[in-house]
Amino acid sequence: LQRAPSDVFDDRGRTVPWMARTVHRLYDAQAQKILDKENIVIAYWYYLRVLAERGELNQLELSKRVGIASTTAVPALDNLEKRGLVQRTRDPNDRRKYFVSLKDEGKRLVDELLPEVTEMISASLDGITPRDMRVFWKVMHQVEKNLIRMAQDETVVD
Incomplete structure (x- = not known):
């Protein structure tokens, strides 16, 4: 199916991916204001959210779900572990792999911040x-x- 240019571009010449990126950046900026209360950067919030939703995951699966390369996840997880928010345990079947789970403090943080983040998203849908x-x-x-x-x-x- 061939698309008309009007389907691909909006009236200002922006494409769907461009607009999605713009909206995502605006959401990140608003969410960061909320996360600043607990000194959490938005990139780390994604790990906490996935773990809160999915429970314990191996590091590779967590990285996939967050949408970040597994090598990029290591410094983020190091930071979250140092802060007592997550725990890494070795996979008993493969000592090169780790499972990651939320600790109580990580759960508390998500439980505390998620309603405010959800409210911000809801407010963005006004009208x-x-x-x-x-x-x-x-x-x-x-x-x-x-x-x-x-x-x-x-x-x-x-």
């Missing part, structure tokens, strides 16, 4: 109808599905 949000989610999920399929199509299997 948008529930129907428009259903359409938005449908569109976003379809774009995600398309991009995942495109990535898989590029994978060469021997």
